[in-house]
Amino acid sequence: MKGPETTTPTNGQTGKITQEFLSALAANEDLQQKTINEYGGDLRHFISWAQGSGQLLRIQDVAIPTLTRYREWMQNEMTLKPATINRRLITLKRFFEWAHDHGHTTFNPAKPIRLVPEEKTSPRQMTDKEEASLVAAAAQGGNLRDYAIIVLMLHTGLREMEVCNLRPEDLHIGAKSGHVIVRSGKRHKQRQAPLNATARATLNKYLASGQNGQFLFPSLKTGDRLSERGVRYMIQKYMKKANVSGLSAHDLRHRFGYLMAKKVPLHRLAQIMGHNSLNTTMIYVQATQEDLQEEVEKIKWE
Known part of the structure; x- marks a missing residue:
């Protein structure tokens, strides 16, 4: 499979780890390139926010409150739809689970983060x-x-x-x-x-x-x-x-x-x-x- 085209504009260590994660997705998951690029976009969004807020130096510095503030910012400042917020949170959950499993972090800060409640609507029924x-x-x-x-x-x-x-x-x-x-x-x-x-x-x-x-x-x-x-x-x-x-x-x-x-x-x-x-x-x-x-x-x- 072709390697991920998405790159993440971060500092050296964070960029290296996120790129390693995207490469792992490309190599080990049955995902289309578009999906992998979307993972990269979600990671860029979080990292840009964290760096702009002065909260991120390294992946190891991300804590539960960091992710909670990010979720609240997307809800209250950006007023994004719950589905968009949850997609980005799920990306972070997969990333930090992978990072923890591969020894890049000592714990998984995304594990206890709850998704935003959203009203599920049933698809239209074919008659x-x-x-x-x-x-x-x-x-x-x-x-x-x-x-x-x-x-x-x-x-x-x-x-x-x-x-x-x-x-x-x-x-x-x-x-x-x-x-x-x-x-x-x-x-x-x-x-x-x-x-x-x-x-x-x-x-x-x-x-x-x-x-x-x-x-x-x-x-x-x-x-x-x-x-x-x-x-x-x-x-x-x-x-x-x-x-x-x-x-x-x-x-x-x-x-x-x-x-x-x-x-x-x-x-x-x-x-x-x-x-x-x-x-x-x-x-x-x-x-x-x-x-x-x-x-x-x-x-x-x-």
Whole structure:
């Protein structure tokens, strides 16, 4: 993987340590260069603030109050959104955990720092009509590979990256059951996603066509691994044909989550979808603004 392009304008020792951290991310994590650059940007933001406040000489000098003041400054002075503040705090938590593990600090000052509370909103739900229109557009105007990808995502909740990394040997399809082995989930977690009858039938038809290669869904141009960007572009193409707007490829995963949350316990859904925390799965049972609007309309005066 290409080394990180981000550099951090700090004093020599701090700059060396932060650059070592970014290089470690590039070498050991399955992250895109853009993500690594964002880590570098978050570190630059903190260090610039600390140096401007006269609070940072070395990484070892960062204490819990330093990070608390930084969080308060982002909240009260910059009035940043909680999501932005928390992203930067998470970067610092990863950095100082790494720095402590590698002997650059004697303790981890970021560990007790709490994130800023934020109201989580549930993603917009794809409707039955939108799903039917999308599937019809792929079936009528697309190829079997594209149709199989869309059906698989709708019926398993796989992420784009997980779909792109699938290989034929990851499929295990029987007459009445089946599963797909997901070897490249978030944080490299492996899991088995069950395949229902619809997914099994579609995948069997696709496999019989002989379109797969080393990867289950290869690029039609190169024959090599299909990229996540390619999946997103492909799905947007069919959404446009289906006159479906305001949704992304990831909303196929959300569609699966919403439907399954009505039928199975959350802990089982979390296992199927590869969630590390039930808090993530909870978004599929939290009411959306549209749901809440419908509820209050029930008591309106005619």
